[in-house]
Amino acid sequence: MRSPHIGQGSNSANVRRYNERLLLQALRRTEPASKADLARHANLTSTAVGSIIESLNKAGLIEFSGRRLDGQRGQPASLIRLDPRGAFGIGVRLNRTSLETVLVNFAGAVLARASYDMVLPHPDEVLAILQRDIETLLKHLSPGERERLAGVGLAQPFNLGSWLRELGLPTDTFRAWDEINFPAELGRVLGLPVFNENDGNSAAIAELFYGYGRHCDDFIYLFLGSAIGAGIAVDGDCLRGVSGNAGDIGVMPVAPSRLPSAPQPARQWDILISRASLNALARHLRYCGEAVETRADLEACIARRVPAIDEWIEDCVDALAPALRSMLCVLDVPVVVLDADVDAGLLDTLIERLRGTMAANAPESRGLPVLARGSFGRDAGAIGAATLPMFFNFSPRAGILKGAGAHTNEVSHVQS
Numbered sequence: 121m122r123s124p125h126i127g128q129g130s131n132s133a134n135v136r137r138y139n140e141r142l143l144l145q146a147l148r149r150t151e152p153a154s155k156a157d158l159a160r161h162a163n164l165t166s167t168a169v170g171s172i173i174e175s176l177n178k179a180g181l182i183e184f185s186g187r188r189l190d191g192q193r194g195q196p197a198s199l200i201r202l203d204p205r206g207a208f209g210i211g212v213r214l215n216r217t218s219l220e221t222v223l224v225n226f227a228g229a230v231l232a233r234a235s236y237d238m239v240l241p242h243p244d245e246v247l248a249i250l251q252r253d254i255e256t257l258l259k260h261l262s263p264g265e266r267e268r269l270a271g272v273g274l275a276q277p278f279n280l281g282s283w284l285r286e287l288g289l290p291t292d293t294f295r296a297w298d299e300i301n302f303p304a305e306l307g308r309v310l311g312l313p314v315f316n317e318n319d320g321n322s323a324a325i326a327e328l329f330y331g332y333g334r335h336c337d338d339f340i341y342l343f344l345g346s347a348i349g350a351g352i353a354v355d356g357d358c359l360r361g362v363s364g365n366a367g368d369i370g371v372m373p374v375a376p377s378r379l380p381s382a383p384q385p386a387r388q389w390d391i392l393i394s395r396a397s398l399n400a401l402a403r404h405l406r407y408c409g410e411a412v413e414t415r416a417d418l419e420a421c422i423a424r425r426v427p428a429i430d431e432w433i434e435d436c437v438d439a440l441a442p443a444l445r446s447m448l449c450v451l452d453v454p455v456v457v458l459d460a461d462v463d464a465g466l467l468d469t470l471i472e473r474l475r476g477t478m479a480a481n482a483p484e485s486r487g488l489p490v491l492a493r494g495s496f497g498r499d500a501g502a503i504g505a506a507t508l509p510m511f512f513n514f515s516p517r518a519g520i521l522k523g524a525g526a527h528t529n530e531v532s533h534v535q536s
Contacts, residue, residue: 139164140172141516144181145356147202149334152185154197173200180268181206181226181514202226207270207514208261210254211506212306213319214276216240216294217346217399218415221250222499223257224506228330230499232260237414239293243300251309271313273508274303275322275501277347278364315508319343320367321358322504323459323496324351328358329507329515331495332457339455339492340447342369343500344470346461347393348440352451357517369447370397374439379431381407395439398461401432415462415498422464429466433473441477448489459494461501467493 139162146161147153153161159169176182183203204227213220220235234253240246258266303316317325324341327333337356343349350369352359359366373389376382381404382394394400402412408428410421422429444456458474460467471491479488496503 136172138516139168140176141514143169143172143176144202144514145516147182147200148329151201152199153201154199156197158200179206204229205265205268207268207510208265209270209506209509210257210272210312211322211502211504211508212250212254212272212274213322213501213505214240214246214274214302215319215346215501216277219246219249220502221253221257222502222506223260224503224510226510228326228503228507230503232257233502235502240297241293242296243302243305246302247305247309250306254310269312270513271315271509272306272310273322273505274306274314274316275319275505275508276302276316277349278318313509315512317358317360317504317508318349318364318368319345319501319504320349321351321360321364322508323349323494323500324353324367324504325358325511326496326500326504326507327351327457327494328353328356329511330503332455332492336455338453339457340367340444340451340453340489341457341494342444342459343494344396344398344458344460344467345501346397346399348396350447352453354451354453356515367447369443372443372446374443377435377439379404379407379435382435392439392443396436396443400436401429404428404432419462419464422462422466433466433470436470437473437477441474441481444474445478445481445483448486453489455490455492457492457494459497459500461498463497467497 142162142164143158146158150157150161155166155169155173158173159166162169173182181203182200185199185201187198204225206226208226209224211222211224217239218235218237219240220233222233223231225231234256236249254272261269303314307314320341320343323343327339327341332339333353333356337353339353341351341353348370350367352367370391370393372392374392374395376385376390377395382400385394398418402418405412405418405421405426405428408426410426410428412418412421458467458471460470471493475488475491482488494500
């Protein structure tokens with residue numbers, strides 16, 4: 121914690137840095153924009169905006185994209201936008217059944233990727249894969265662009281060795297993941313700063329930085345993958361909690377499934393990931409005679425409208441709707457953003473059924489939140505991971521005014 125005896129100059133530097141990031145956020149939401157637009161959006165004086173724009177331009181984070189020709193009197197206003205080459209991030213998404221690495225630019229565009237559909241192997245093998253893949257991805261950048269690499273983001277479930285029975289995965293394979301500080305090992309192997317978050321928070325941060333968060337600061341984010349992940353956006357920041365697991369809806373207690381494919385829980389209650397997850401869907405499809413080994417197999421079944429899909433959706437919504445309503449009672453946010461690792465029409469159907477169930481069972485004086493489709497689909501986890509170094513280096517989080525910079529967040533987000 122910073123000493124309470126902070127000088128005025130130090131405070132001024134923190135305010136300046138906050139205002140710089142506030143303008144970068146304004147550009148993400150309104151670009152291209154004039155200096156006057158940015159002054160109005162950020163509630164800053166024209167003089168302050170002019171000074172900040174000059175420094176951002178020198179830093180290579182913005183570029184001028186012409187002039188506004190809209191019939192106004194006087195000289196046309198210069199338009200400003202983010203420079204896509206202003207910064208780069210690498211994202212690593214670890215899932216229990218997949219591994220993906222991407223390179224993104226400052227605009228959030230994916231420049232290159234490497235991905236694998238497989239049960240996650242031993243950490244030593246994953247380190248070797250990532251070292252090789254990241255070296256390959258970096259070849260897409262010039263030497264000058266490599267100097268603008270903001271870091272490596274790592275998105276993973278924080279408890280990789282847990283809930284394997286519910287997900288139908290082998291215990292022995294994941295034992296080593298509970299015994300390693302993987303973010304620290306990855307940073308050591310790469311020689312780069314590593315920013316670590318759980319996968320739900322990472323995907324929510326991508327929505328905040330590049331997606332729905334460009335016009336909404338408060339929402340619950342749900343991602344349907346092999347498990348179900350969630351993140352909570354409040355006041356334009358991600359709510360983490362003490363252990364980084366705030367919003368971990370997957371372990372919310374629910375009644376046992378009525379599907380014949382579902383294993384019965386050892387206790388009175390089951391947990392949500394056993395019903396609302398793609399592993400649960402794949403398990404039910406296999407029970408009904410379908411061969412499902414990969415995401416492509418799963419999407420093929422969805423596209424064919426296999427009857428077992430509807431059976432699972434009904435069971436999923438029956439568990440998800442009250443769990444989500446419980447979150448909304450505590451958080452009181454106006455929007456729920458949903459995304460998924462597969463599509464072929466599944467996400468739209470799920471949102472429609474969830475909206476109907478929640479509307480039919482809404483408590484008195486409690487309306488229905490906006491249920492919005494996520495921005496990134498199966499790329500959400502990887503782009504979320506790559507967004508982490510961008511977010512902690514360039515987002516106007518309130519902690520900046522208390523002296524919490526990017527390095528502080530990098531250290532605090534490396535979990536054991």
